[in-house]
Amino acid sequence: MSLSIQFIRREDFETRCLSAFVGAGAMALVAGLASQVLRMRVDVSALALVAAAFAAVKPLPTFNALVRTAVVFLPAIPYVLGLPSPWDHAAAGALAATVLAWRGHGRDGLGTSTQVALSAGAAAVTTTVGLYVQDVLGARFFSGRGYFPLLVDAGVMALFWSIGTLPVNLAMSLDAVATRGMRLEATLTGEVRGLVARALGLYRQSQTEARKLATGAGRAKLQAVLGKLAEDAFTLAESYTVLEAQLTSASQGSVDSQVQALRKRAQDAQDGVARRQLERAAASLGEELNHLDALSRKRERLFAQLHAQVALLERARVCFIGAQASSPLGGVDRAQALADKLSALDLESTSAELPPLPQPAPAVRA
Numbered sequence: 141m142s143l144s145i146q147f148i149r150r151e152d153f154e155t156r157c158l159s160a161f162v163g164a165g166a167m168a169l170v171a172g173l174a175s176q177v178l179r180m181r182v183d184v185s186a187l188a189l190v191a192a193a194f195a196a197v198k199p200l201p202t203f204n205a206l207v208r209t210a211v212v213f214l215p216a217i218p219y220v221l222g223l224p225s226p227w228d229h230a231a232a233g234a235l236a237a238t239v240l241a242w243r244g245h246g247r248d249g250l251g252t253s254t255q256v257a258l259s260a261g262a263a264a265v266t267t268t269v270g271l272y273v274q275d276v277l278g279a280r281f282f283s284g285r286g287y288f289p290l291l292v293d294a295g296v297m298a299l300f301w302s303i304g305t306l307p308v309n310l311a312m313s314l315d316a317v318a319t320r321g322m323r324l325e326a327t328l329t330g331e332v333r334g335l336v337a338r339a340l341g342l343y344r345q346s347q348t349e350a351r352k353l354a355t356g357a358g359r360a361k362l363q364a365v366l367g368k369l370a371e372d373a374f375t376l377a378e379s380y381t382v383l384e385a386q387l388t389s390a391s392q393g394s395v396d397s398q399v400q401a402l403r404k405r406a407q408d409a410q411d412g413v414a415r416r417q418l419e420r421a422a423a424s425l426g427e428e429l430n431h432l433d434a435l436s437r438k439r440e441r442l443f444a445q446l447h448a449q450v451a452l453l454e455r456a457r458v459c460f461i462g463a464q465a466s467s468p469l470g471g472v473d474r475a476q477a478l479a480d481k482l483s484a485l486d487l488e489s490t491s492a493e494l495p496p497l498p499q500p501a502p503a504v505r506a
Contacts, residue, residue, distance in 0.1 A: 145321050146311040148326040152246055153309045156196045157302040163195025164188040168290040170485035177284075183219070184269060185229060187309050188294035190215050192238035192301055197244030211239045226268045226347075233267030233301050234260040241308045247326075255307050263304030270300030317367045317374075318344060324374050328381060336377045343370035343451040349460040350475070358476030365482045369456060372486075373449040380442040387435055456482050 167187045174180040190212060199207035215232035223231060241251040241259040251259075274293050282289035311322040321340035328336055346366050353359045459478055 146323040147249070147309060148311050148323050150308050152198075153306060156198075156240075156305060157299070159195040160192035160298040160302040161295060163191040163193075164294035165291055166195075167191035169287065171294075172287045172290045175290075184290055184293050185274065185297050186215075186219055186232065188297040189229065189232055189267065191238065191303055192298040196302060196305070197240050198246030199244045199451065200246075203243050207239060207243045211236055211244065214239060226271050228270055230264040230268045233304060234264040236301070237263030237305050237308075240305055245308050251308060255310070255311055258307035258310075259305050262307055263301055265467035266300040266304035267297070270297050273300065294501055312359075315347070317370050318347075321370065321374055325376060328377065331448070332377055332380060335446055336374065339377075339450045339453050340374040341371055342450070342457050343367075346453070346456050346460060349457075350478075353475040356475065358474075358479055362475050362479035362482070365479050365486070366456060369449065369453050369482070369486060373446060373453065376446040376449055379445060380439060383435060383439045383442060387432065387439060452485060455485060 164174045167190075168184060171182045171184045171187050174182050193211045193215060194208060197211050214235040217235065218228040218231035222228075222294065238256055239260040241256040243250065245251055274296050274390055277292060277296065278289065282292050311319050311326075321336060321343065325333060325340060343366060347363060350359060350362050350366060353362070459481060
């Protein structure tokens with residue numbers, strides 16, 4: 141298996157970068173007021189880093205107070221301990237990215253251990269690079285004092301730290317099927333998203349059980365069958381989503397009201413030519429209405445097939461439980477038997493599908 145990497149929720153990453161900019165810019169103004177008006181010594185980079193992280197995190201309401209408290213106090217630990225520069229900034233950036241990847245990414249559930257580790261490491265590196273860029277810009281272009289150099293320093297820190305949080309939005313797996321499921325789940329909403337998440341969880345559980353069996357052709361076939369079951373579920377979800385978007389953009393009720401209005405106008409028309417033109421327009425929209433009705437029924441069937449496919453994955457997981465309880469066969473034979481059984485279930489489910497929808501008869505033109 142090859143490593144598969146998918147960029148998920150790109151808009152979340154872009155929003156995070158923008159929020160980090162805004163938070164760091166606001167803190168730069170506060171730092172400028174403290175240093176130039178109150179004559180206080182402040183570390184603009186440290187304050188900008190904490191402000192950027194505070195503005196960038198999007199915790200769930202249940203953990204809002206906990207995450208925002210952690211993202212303020214944890215990055216301050218390296219500075220309190222007196223670590224030398226740039227280790228203090230690198231550690232602070234890593235701690236802030238850890239909190240964001242763990243609970244502040246805005247999605248349900250915890251960030252994976254891979255996302256947390258990669259985010260912490262990447263943020264430590266990019267924060268250090270940001271300090272170097274600050275020094276170069278300060279030496280060549282913004283050596284003077286004032287609010288603008290502070291804004292530039294804060295913006296550079298926010299930019300490089302937020303880039304370091306990119307692994308939060310990466311779905312990485314050696315299993316391309318699981319990666320596709322994670323990417324698809326991130327783009328869906330509503331009940332379909334729940335079904336895809338359920339299918340993905342069942343697929344992972346089944347693959348975990350399959351890897352416990354003896355290595356051989358039987359296990360390879362079993363894993364391929366499980367992959368096909370999950371791929372079919374994801375394909376159905378994608379098809380349903382596309383069809384749902386098409387039906388949403390074309391309201392069936394609106395088209396029906398237009399047809400009724402045109403027919404009424406045709407009945408009221410005094411001129412024969414105008415009446416025929418209105419009747420043709422109503423017939424044309426009537427064909428479109430029939431097409432939308434057929435798409436609506438197709439959507440219902442896709443949704444039912446998606447439920448059936450998820451149920452099939454559930455049956456696959458139950459097959460593993462039953463095989464473990466009985467264990468009448470050896471490891472290789474058991475894998476082959478499970479693969480054959482799941483293939484038969486898939487074939488049975490496919491053959492039991494409803495016949496295709498009848499094509500709607502075209503409306504009679506006047």
